[in-house]
Amino acid sequence: MSANNGHSDHSDHAHGHGHHGTHADHGSLKSYLIGFVLAVVLTAIPFWLVMGKVFDKSSVTGIVLLALAAVQVVVHMVYFLHMNTKSEGGWNMLALVFTVMLVVIMLSGSLWVMYHLNHNMMPGMMSGAATSTTPDPRSLP
Amino acid sequence: MNTHTANPHGADMSAQPRYYVREHHPENGTLLGFWIYLMSDCLIFACLFAAYAVLGRNYAGGPTGAEVFELPVVALNTSILLLSSITYGFAMLEMQRDRLRATMIWLAITGLLGACFIYLELSEFAHLIAEGNGPQRSGFLTSFFSLVGTHGLHVTFGIVWLVTLLFQLGRHGLTEANQRRLMCLSMFWHFLDVVWIGVFTFVYLMGVLP
Numbered sequence: 648m649s650a651n652n653g654h655s656d657h658s659d660h661a662h663g664h665g666h667h668g669t670h671a672d673h674g675s676l677k678s679y680l681i682g683f684v685l686a687v688v689l690t691a692i693p694f695w696l697v698m699g700k701v702f703d704k705s706s707v708t709g710i711v712l713l714a715l716a717a718v719q720v721v722v723h724m725v726y727f728l729h730m731n732t733k734s735e736g737g738w739n740m741l742a743l744v745f746t747v748m749l750v751v752i753m754l755s756g757s758l759w760v761m762y763h764l765n766h767n768m769m770p771g772m773m774s775g776a777a778t779s780t781t782p783d784p785r786s787l788p
Numbered sequence: 789m790n791t792h793t794a795n796p797h798g799a800d801m802s803a804q805p806r807y808y809v810r811e812h813h814p815e816n817g818t819l820l821g822f823w824i825y826l827m828s829d830c831l832i833f834a835c836l837f838a839a840y841a842v843l844g845r846n847y848a849g850g851p852t853g854a855e856v857f858e859l860p861v862v863a864l865n866t867s868i869l870l871l872s873s874i875t876y877g878f879a880m881l882e883m884q885r886d887r888l889r890a891t892m893i894w895l896a897i898t899g900l901l902g903a904c905f906i907y908l909e910l911s912e913f914a915h916l917i918a919e920g921n922g923p924q925r926s927g928f929l930t931s932f933f934s935l936v937g938t939h940g941l942h943v944t945f946g947i948v949w950l951v952t953l954l955f956q957l958g959r960h961g962l963t964e965a966n967q968r969r970l971m972c973l974s975m976f977w978h979f980l981d982v983v984w985i986g987v988f989t990f991v992y993l994m995g996v997l998p
Contacts, residue, residue, distance in 0.1 A: 679877040683877075687870065754837065757838040
């Protein structure tokens with residue numbers, strides 16, 4: 648009997664919840680504040696790294712910056728956009744995963760192709776190399 | 789005990805069939821549809837980021853990122869946008885508590901912060917163009933203006949939408965339709981903040997690295 652009660656409580660809850668028509672999880676004050684503090688920290692660190700010139704090598708700084716940005720994107724998704732695997736029956740997450748996949752393919756593909764293009768067009772590899780070193784479009788008439 | 793054993797066979801005493809409880813179908817697809825729009829917007833920004841990644845170091849003898857970017861201004865802009873994200877969050881919390889006036893006040897603060905952001909960005913653009921470093925100067929500046937300008941345009945339209953919603957709220961109150969609109973704008977606003985993370989990291993901070 649108690650199990651039955653629990654079940655009907657659950658269905659009441661689900662019904663009441665759906666009754667608003669606005670079923671998404673809006674988060675609480677606590678989750679917004681946690682997200683905000685995390686975002687502030689994750690924003691302050693990159694600016695400090697660059698403006699304070701913490702690392703000597705810019706490649707190290709660049710990798711750290713990208714990693715921090717990725718973490719901050721996840722923080723925003725979870726605490727501000729309230730993303731989880733349950734929202735909209737999982738369709739939100741599916742669309743997100745699909746988009747991320749496309750973005751990764753497009754970004755890495757563009758960089759890869761263009762890097763090799765630049766590499767193969769280096770002055771000296773072609774006979775018409777002199778034309779590629781024309782300095783400034785402004786100096787042309 | 790009888791009812792308990794009968795339950796799995798579909799003779800449920802509660803009014804609703806079981807599948808309504810189990811699967812949570814959205815009543816309308818607005819929020820999902822809007823999310824899919826945001827994902828397509830994400831692809832636009834990804835193209836612009838890719839263009840910047842390819843062209844970002846083609847200075848054509850013009851200024852480099854280290855010469856034209858003013859990081860303190862960017863830091864100020866970033867904090868304004870982040871602050872506007874949390875104030876929008878507060879507006880949503882007040883909406884949940886059904887407090888119209890507080891919702892509208894937080895929304896107005898969010899809009900003002902957005903306007904400050906746009907003002908700072910436009911003054912940065914004006915400064916660059918006045919010095920002859922407009923989008924036509926180099927591949928770097930073209931991709932910079934396209935990417936940052938597109939983001940700024942999104943924020944501008946977000947502000948227009950926000951003001952429209954303020955009037956709607958003033959006239960009709962926190963109706964169900966208005967709540968839905970507020971939630972769409974919430975997603976839009978937070979999404980723009982997510983894009984800005986990429987902009988300040990990839991364009992400004994990595995742009996000034998030697």
